[in-house]
Amino acid sequence: MSQLRSRRRLALAVPVVLSLTASLGFLPAAASAAPHAETAPRVESSTPSADAPKLAYVVNTKVDRRTIASVKKAIGKAGGSVVTTYERIGVIVVHSANPDFAKTVRKVRGVQSAGATRTTPLTAAGTKEEGAAQYLTGAQAARAEAASAKSPESEPLEADQWDLRAIGADKAAKINPGSRKVTVAVIDTGVDDTHPDIAPNFSASQSANCAGGKPDTSEGAWRPYTPEDYHGTHVAGEIAAARNGIGVAGVAPGVKVSSINVTDRANGLFYPESVVCAFVFAADHGVEITNNSYYVDPWLYNCMDDPDQRAIVDAVNRAQLYAQKKGTLHVASAGNSNHDLDSDAIVDDSSPDDSTPVERTIDPHECFDVPTQLPGVVTVSATGVNSAKSYYSTYGKGVVDVAAPGGDGRYQIPDTPSKNGRILSTMPGGTWGFLQGTSMAAPHASGVAALLKSKHPWASPAQLQALLKAQADRTACPESYDQDGDGTQDATCEGGKRVNGFYGYGIVNALRAVK
Numbered sequence: 001m002s003q004l005r006s007r008r009r010l011a012l013a014v015p016v017v018l019s020l021t022a023s024l025g026f027l028p029a030a031a032s033a034a035p036h037a038e039t040a041p042r043v044e045s046s047t048p049s050a051d052a053p054k055l056a057y058v059v060n061t062k063v064d065r066r067t068i069a070s071v072k073k074a075i076g077k078a079g080g081s082v083v084t085t086y087e088r089i090g091v092i093v094v095h096s097a098n099p100d101f102a103k104t105v106r107k108v109r110g111v112q113s114a115g116a117t118r119t120t121p122l123t124a125a126g127t128k129e130e131g132a133a134q135y136l137t138g139a140q141a142a143r144a145e146a147a148s149a150k151s152p153e154s155e156p157l158e159a160d161q162w163d164l165r166a167i168g169a170d171k172a173a174k175i176n177p178g179s180r181k182v183t184v185a186v187i188d189t190g191v192d193d194t195h196p197d198i199a200p201n202f203s204a205s206q207s208a209n210c211a212g213g214k215p216d217t218s219e220g221a222w223r224p225y226t227p228e229d230y231h232g233t234h235v236a237g238e239i240a241a242a243r244n245g246i247g248v249a250g251v252a253p254g255v256k257v258s259s260i261n262v263t264d265r266a267n268g269l270f271y272p273e274s275v276v277c278a279f280v281f282a283a284d285h286g287v288e289i290t291n292n293s294y295y296v297d298p299w300l301y302n303c304m305d306d307p308d309q310r311a312i313v314d315a316v317n318r319a320q321l322y323a324q325k326k327g328t329l330h331v332a333s334a335g336n337s338n339h340d341l342d343s344d345a346i347v348d349d350s351s352p353d354d355s356t357p358v359e360r361t362i363d364p365h366e367c368f369d370v371p372t373q374l375p376g377v378v379t380v381s382a383t384g385v386n387s388a389k390s391y392y393s394t395y396g397k398g399v400v401d402v403a404a405p406g407g408d409g410r411y412q413i414p415d416t417p418s419k420n421g422r423i424l425s426t427m428p429g430g431t432w433g434f435l436q437g438t439s440m441a442a443p444h445a446s447g448v449a450a451l452l453k454s455k456h457p458w459a460s461p462a463q464l465q466a467l468l469k470a471q472a473d474r475t476a477c478p479e480s481y482d483q484d485g486d487g488t489q490d491a492t493c494e495g496g497k498r499v500n501g502f503y504g505y506g507i508v509n510a511l512r513a514v515k
Contacts, residue, residue, distance in 0.1 A: 053121030054097045056083075056213075058272055058315040059105055059114040063090040067110035074108040083273070084214045086280055089318040093213035093273040095122065102308065115311030117272040118298055119352040133230060134422065134434040136160075141432075143417035155241075155249045157432060160424045162385050162414040163238075163405035167444060168511030169251045172451060173243060176514040177254030179454035184239050184257050184446050185287040187278045188232030188294065189268070190224035191259030192428040195233060197241040197248060198257065206258035206285045211265060213273035215281045222259035229268065230427045232259060234435050235293050237426030238443035239450065247432055248424055251447025251510055255454065258287065262294075269297035269354055272312045275371070276319040279330075283323035288453050289464075290323070291446040292332040292377075293439035296370040298352035300337075303367035317374050324376050329453075329461040331446040332372040333406075333438035334381045334394040338491055339364070341373070341396030342501060364396070373399070378449070378465055381502060382406025382441035384421055385414040387475060389491065389502045391483050393438055397494045397501035401465065402472050404444035404508045407436030411483050444508060451513040471513050472506030474498060 057080065061071045065087065072082055072092065079098030085091075090112075098104070105114045136144075136157070147159035153174070155161075164170045183203050190209070193202040209221035224233060240257040241250035250257075260281060262274035275296050282290050296302075296316055302309035320330055339346050341364045348367075349359040364373075372379050381403045382393040389395060390408040407422040414421060422434035445468065452467045453459060459467060477493035477500050484490065493502040 054095045055101075055121060056117045056271065056273060057094040057096060057102060057105075057114060058117055058276070058311050059092040059094055060112050060311060060314045060318065061090040061092065062110045062112065063088065068092070071108055071110050075105060078104040080105070083212065084277075086276065086319070089280070089322045091276055091315045091318055093276070106307065113307070113311040113314045115308030117312060119355040133427070134420065135427065136418075136424065136432040136434070140418045147417045155243060155245070155247060157248045157424060160416045160418045160420065161248055162416050163407070163423050163444065164249060164251065166385065166387070166405050167251070167448065167507065167509055169447070170249070172510040172514045173249065173253055175511075176451065176454060177243065178240075178252035178451050179457070180254060180256055181457065182255045182288050182450050182453045183286070184252075184255060184289045184291055184450050185260050185278075185282045186232050186236045186239070186257060186291050186443075187260045187262055187275065187282070188235055188291070189229040189263045190222055190232050190261035191236045191257070192223055192233045192426075193259065195237070195426050195428070195430055196246045197244070197426050198233070198236055200242040200244055201240045201253070201256050203256040203258040206256075206282075206287055207260065208281050209261040210274045210277035210281060211262060213277050215277055222261050224261070224428050225263070225265060227428045229263065230433070231293070231435075231439065232261070233428050234425045234433065235291060235439065235443045238423065238440060239291065239447045241426055248426065251444055252450040252454070255450045267354065270294045271298075272296050272316055276315050279316070279319035279323045283326040283328050287328055289329045289331060289446055289449050291443050292330060292371050293442045294333075295335065295372065298354040300348050300351045300353070300369065301346070301362045301364065301367035302370055303362060305366070313368055313370055313374075316370050320371055320374055320377065324461045327461065329378065329449060329464045330371060330376065331378045331380060331442050331449060333442040334372060334379050334400055335369060336392045336437050336439075337394050338392055339394045339396075340491070340501065341369070341394060341399040342494070343396070376461060376465070378402065378445060378468060379504070380404050380438060380442045380445045381504065382408075382436075382438045383503075383507060384408030384412025386412045387507060388412060388478065389481070389493070390436070391490065393441070395491060395493070395501045400501060400504035402445055402468055402505055402508050403475065403503040404441040404448075406438050406441030406444075407434075409434075409436055448508040448510050448513050451510055455514060467513075468508065469505035471509050472504075473509050474506045475503040476500070477502060
C-alpha cells in the first residue's frame with residue numbers, strides 16, 4: 001500500500017463480506033464502548049510463572065455485563081490478565097503466559113470466539129526498520145516552487161502534486177475546501193501535528209495512542225515514535241494539508257485531521273487490539289471518517305477456519321461496525337500485492353509477519369484482509385498519473401469500491417518539475433517526501449469523502465459511500481494490461497465501464513464532490 005512494508009501497509013466480494021455481519025456482528029445500540037480500567041484478576045497457582053513469555057489475546061463475548069463479568073473471572077482462572085474491556089461490543093483484551101489459554105477460554109460459557117493476536121511473545125519497546133522514502137531535495141523544491149509561482153493561488157510545491165489535478169482537488173478547493181466540522185482520523189503510525197502544513201487543521205482532542213488496546217490521550221502520545229515512522233504524517237498531509245502558503249495542499253484543506261497511533265513500539269506492527277481501540281475511540285470522539293492505510297497484523301489474510309484468526313476478524317469487525325453505527329465511515333487501502341481478491345486462490349508467503357512466515361494458499365472469499373474486506377468499509381485501489389491501475393495495486397471485481405491516485409513511479413511518470421510518479425506529501429520534522437502505494441490512494445478517497453460530508457452533513461456512512469461511488473469518474477477496463485511489455489498480462493480486469501475489478505465504480509472526483 002505504501003512504502004510501509006511495501007502497502008506493505010497499504011489491503012470483497014460483497015455477498016461474502018456481508019455474511020460476516022450475520023456470523024460475527026454482535027452490535028448493540030448503546031451509545032458508548034469506552035474501555036473500563038482494569039485490575040488484574042487473581043491467577044490460579046497452577047498458571048505459568050511470571051517470567052514465562054506472554055501473548056496478547058482478544059476474547060469476544062455476548063454483550064451483557066453479567067456474561068462479561070463471568071468471562072473475566074474465567075480469564076483469571078485460565079491464567080490471563082485483563083488489559084481492557086470494551087463492554088458495548090463484547091471485546092476483552094487479555095495478556096497470558098498460559099500456552100493453552102485460548103483453548104481453555106473458548107470453552108467458557110458466553111465466549112463466542114477467542115484467539116491470540118500475535119505469534120511471538122510480548123517484547124520490550126524498540127524501533128521498526130526504516131522504510132524506503134524519497135525525500136524532497138533542495139533542487140527539487142526549487143524547481144517545484146518556480147513552477148508553482150506561475151499559478152498565484154498554488155501552494156509552493158503544488159506543481160509536483162499531479163494527484164490533486166488528476167481528481168480536480170485544486171479546483172474544488174476554490175469552491176469548497178471542506179468544513180471544520182468534519183474530522184478524518186488517521187489510524188496509522190502517528191502524525192506529526194507540529195508540521196506547518198498539518199498544525200492548522202489538527203484536532204488534538206480527537207487524537208490518541210491506542211498501542212496495546214487502551215487509548216492514551218496525553219499530550220503528543222499520537223505522534224510518531226521516530227522520524228522513520230513517517231507513514232501517518234504523509235497520509236495526513238494528503239488528506240488535509242492546509243492551503244497556507246507553505247509546502248503542499250491536501251485534497252480537503254479545510255477539514256480537520258486527527259491521529260490515532262496504533263503501531264507497536266517494538267516492531268511497528270498494527271495488532272488487532274490496537275485497531276479495535278482506534279475504531280472505538282474514533283466513534284466515541286465524533287470522528288466522521290477514518291483512514292486505514294494498513295492491514296491488521298500479523299496475518300495478511302485471516303482465515304475463518306483458524307480459531308485465532310477468526311477471533312481477530314470478529315473483534316475488529318465488532319469495533320468497526322460499532323463506529324459505523326455511530327456515524328463513522330471507514331476508508332481502507334486495497335493492498336500492494338497485485339492480488340485479485342475475487343480469484344479462487346492467492347498464495348500468501350508473508351504471514352505471520354511477526355515471526356517466521358509460512359507459505360499458504362488461501363481463498364480470499366474465506367480468508368479476509370482486515371479491515372479492507374469487512375462490511376461497509378470503502379476499499380480503494382491505486383492509480384498513476386495516466387489513470388491506469390498502479391502496477392502493485394491489489395484489485396478485484398466486487399471488492400474494490402473506488403480508485404484514487406496512489407502513484408506509480410515505474411510505468412506512469414508525470415511531466416512535473418520533479419518528474420516523480422509518486423505522491424508528494426508531508427513528512428515528520430517539517431519536511432516533504434514522495435511515497436507510493438494504495439496507502440496513498442486511500443487518503444485521496446478519504447479527502448473526497450470529507451468534502452462530501454461537508455456538503456451533506458447528515459449523510460450516514462452508507463449514504464456517504466454511495467455518494468463517493470456516484471461522483472467517481474467511470475473508468476473502463478484497459479484493452480491490455482501488459483505493463484512491462486513482455487507479452488504477458490500483469491493482471492486481469494473483469495467487469496464493464498460502470499463497475500469493474502480495477503477501478504470499482506471509478507476514480508474519485510473532488511470537483512464533482514463539491515459541486
